[in-house]
Amino acid sequence: MPRPAGIGSVKPVNWAYDRAPMIIYWELTTACALACRHCRATAQPEPAPGELSTSEALALLDDITRFGTPAPHVIMTGGDPMRRGDLDELIRGANDRGLGVSLAPAVTPLLSKQRMAEMKALNVQAMSLSLDGSVAEHHDGVRQVPGTFDATLAALAQANEVGIPVQINTLITDQTVHDLDAMYELLTHYEIMQWSLFFLISVGRGAQLTEMSPGDAERTLIEWGQRAHDAPFRIKTTEAMQYRRITAQRLLRAGKTREEIENSKASRGFGIRDGNGIVFVSHLGEVMPSGFLPTSVGNVRERSLVELYRDTELMKALRRPEEFKGSCGVCEFNRWCGGSRARAAAWTGDPLESDPLCPYVPRSMRGHDRREPSLV
Template identity: 30%
Template sequence: MEFIPFAISWNITSRCNLACQHCYIDAGCRDGGLPGDLRTDDIMKILPGIAAVNPGAVLILTGGEPMAHGDIYEICAKASSLGLMVVLGTNGTLLNPSSAKRLKECGVSGVGVSIDSLDEKIHDQFRGSPGSLKASMRGLLAARDAGLEIQVQTTAINANIDELPLVAEWAHKIGAKAFNVFFLVCTGRGQTMTDISPQSYEKVLKWASRVRNDFPGMMVRPKCAPHFKRILYEEDKNHPLLSTYIAACRAGTQYCRIDPSGVVTPCPYMDVPAGDLRTSEFGDVWKGSAVLEKYRSPKLGGKCGLCAFRLLCGGCRARAYANLGDEMGEDAYCAYEPSGREEAITSIDTVAKFGGGSEPSSNWSPEAEAIINKIPVFARSIVRLAVEKHSREHGAVLITPELLKAAAPSGGWGRPQPANAPPPKKAEEIPWDDDAYARTKNAPDFVRPGIYKLMQKRGAERGKNRIDDAFLSEIRDESMMLVSKRMKKTGFDELSMQSWNAAKDRFSKNAGRVETINRIVEFLDGREKKNEAIISKFKSYLEDDSPVVGWTPDAKSRLNKVPENFRDMAKTYIEKESLKKGYRMITEKSFDDVMNELPFAKMMTGGQ
């Protein structure tokens, strides 16, 4: 069987700006790398060799802190130009709008940022630097806003194990594509740390299985936790995730690591040299290393060698090495106890990893091959095996795009919308309270129809049963804010007759707009009594330079009560979610509507 590296983790530097308690390469708080670190030109020479073995591989650039490498952008651009899918594993503290934008321009696909707790004390202590949580959160949001896919990475420790559901909720709310739960391997600086118990390990894995469908658009993925496959099998022998890449250990079979000095190891947590890229090509090491070969035909010891899940799971080899000094020993952190030597359970995933399938390969049409080649390389072999199994079961001689679609779970790899879906029902008109309707009589005749239409639209967007006085005021304030922003674009900076005249000059070629301005001026001049409160509010909106949405003074006051380390994140999130809900002005009510949906609202608002 040919073994292809789907993912390579590369510690491109040993320099780092933090001092994390569990760091497996003992990086931290050093401005320069260690003397043995590869130079940039060495890195550039190695990259083509990786692409030659698998041009679609996922290249995880990490450290240390990858953003601390002086040539990070050049390295990313080179790797991306070779067809590699580049992602960064980072603490996020050095990410900002400018650096995130540049990473995107260099072809980086996404970033994984470590957030170990929403409690500043826990996270900062674990990461060895005060203020690191706040900086990491800002960096994560900067990456998201630059168009990079974001993943939140949390290491499960005793101090945060009960908080994992909360961190997952937060990750989903900010738009993370994955929430990765890492399990500690006591190596490097983490050698003296105490891992969570096997029982806690089991508890977290069962939670991850239970909530896997609770966060649309975000995967919950245990990492360095091959036991997750056993949990899934015990839950459902036909569980769809059993036939995926998720959770299983790929060390030496479809995954490896390159350390800062260019040495290849089976995974980041094992300093077991498989080859040196200063003197050898990556392809020669990958295909010819006796060290890596051990993982491709594993002879597991202890209970792992007896276990029915030895192919599906196989235990964490790094944890066995850290505890016993034997990478083929048993993983003591697994709670499962085999009853003698059990028959090995196999699946499409185990065949993709170790081989063993006796069925001949099917014939693929060029069109079907083109489709499957668009699937990410790390999942392609598993999908191919699943489709070929489906074709044999149905007696198909040739795999076509139609059969590829039929073999996909839940009706398709991309689920199409029904062609004959019924047209949406016309919404019924929302009734008005008498006092709210009476207030509209104060508006000019030519404005009133627009008010009625807007109130129906906003009411439907926000699920209103009636249009009352408070809701009318809220939408009025939003509308004033929007108008003020449009006025500023046309040159308005104050409320005066000179401004109206300037507007007429600007739109002199548009008779309709000039007529509208004349009617507004005529209406204002004809009013016996001016509403000074409204005029003052309108002036405040003209002075507001907020680029996205407006904030009322009361809402701004509420925002200022959010703890400082969460304030920027809260502001960004509230503005984003308010726009989704149709709010153009953030009032106290819209502030509450957004915050009430957050499970961590009290934490962010200081209990307000």
Template identity: 30%
Template sequence: LIVALATNGTLIDATVARKIKESGVRRVSISFDGADAETHDIFRGRGAFDKSIAGMNYLHEIGVPYQINTTVARHNVHQMEQTLALAKDLEAQALHLFLLVPVGCGVEIADDQQISATEYEGVLNWMYDAEMEGGIELKATCAPHYFRIARQRQAEERRQGIFRERPASHHRQQHAGGNGHPGGHPGGHPGNGRPGGHPGNEEARQAMNAMTKGCLAGTGVCFVSHRGEVFPCGYLPVEAGNIRRQPFREIWEDSALFTELRDSSLLGGKCGLCEFKNVCGGCRARAYGMTMEYMGEEPFCTYEPMVMRRAGDAPINLHLSESTN
């Protein structure tokens, strides 16, 4: 198992950094809610920003890789450039951007901090351009729309005769999946860079599809609680089974919930009509948090599927999943 550590970094000193290294932790993620002390400390408390940076410096001195995790919200959406610069200045391995999911503690801050779908679109387009510049690994979490945006941008560049070499981090983003580990842990699913498995091997095909699409909940990742409950991801509180009652493999391969999440034909609303549903699929946790329908449409997506644009004002019967929790 690849072990990673998610922390705010404020308690990391030379001794703690050494223990982290000796424990075999492969990478540490440190959360930043802003690119400066004024913004970050509003959420984390006075002095937290400087303590987090000090913690990263201790990790740097002892040779433990680290990354910055930032949840994009109303108070910091204007700081993306500064946050990227901060990550580079601190020699972080990566900058992972998280789109807010209104479940758990996210419900409490969503009213004040949730940015609009249009703003999300802007952030992900900015990220595409920033990723093309290279210099640091960039990754969007709980933002499956990025896979649609990347393909749209690449297609437009080809039409315009623009050909630019994509950095290694871009290929990792494309082939490692957009969610990585649920709950903000650093890392992601390895991929071999190929778009699909052997045509005669359904299991291999599904595995590769899981690694090259946007939302990985129940398809490429899952979350096991301290009580043994198995969830599609750390943000989707719908139980697929419990490892105290049945083998994990049985839950992973045969649970009705995971089977449903792996079938894009069951997606509801415009996600079900979208030509990008097999590379994006919308955030299932965000759909559940906003509508209580985990197969419902992604509520923070501005894209209008081609079939809807062609239909114009003609009525369309949007399939709504009958799934329940």
């Protein structure tokens, strides 16, 4: 999603977001007209009982301001946030409190050009759209609703016309990775600010799909890291934090120092991961490290989001990468990367375990006969 104010600035040396998250993903509802095969929320046609009321939602916005300055950026997601009848009121409420807002809507008839223009007028800073294939057969097969591919491209063109910056999210699985070249070519014909390659986490409906192997994922990340230099838009990853390690390795081999890397634009996003710079609030008010790490640390109906993020044991543990288990705990890149805590939890049941998608062997774990020159 979009880059909130300050995200591109120089990060603190410890890369820990103890005071406040950079981004709050707020699931306004699980109601959605789509039935995507990888849906984290297991969205449904109608709103679920117990969603935060308008007054509770506005109270949550009040609470978010207690994080201080700079304030987190709020991404209103779902389900489909367009299904909330009070969406405009919540956006205005965030603006009145000095909070930046972006949207992650579903592509349905509710996402009309007029509605996007209204979102622009409400000062929505950016919007994300999901595009999971270069042709209708691929995309609609994931989204489970015929015509969604054409509707998504139409929505992207309309967003360009009304002037809302767009991030495109693309699901990466063993079955979809071969379409990335064609996807890239397609996206070069539109104006987008960022292309996010989302490496599948097997939660929700996503458990029905197949993640890439570590070796294939590494090769994919290396390739697109190299191609990102010439891309007309920024390329980032979601739940593939080793992309940062690969970037750092490339820069170190080119002669950059650690300090130069940390102070460069290449470090944008370094350190951010589930529970460290990111927090998720569900439609019921449950607070989790991320939507892909659905372990609740409490509910905003009972306790301040600020306290739940700063003080609960799981959240604090997720901000101490040197105490992670296995290779992630001893990796010389763990402050910059830290691995996917959501994938570790999905595969092992322990969010502090090593990320099973990363094949990198840390320097301290290599045998003497296999030791490579130090990169850091």
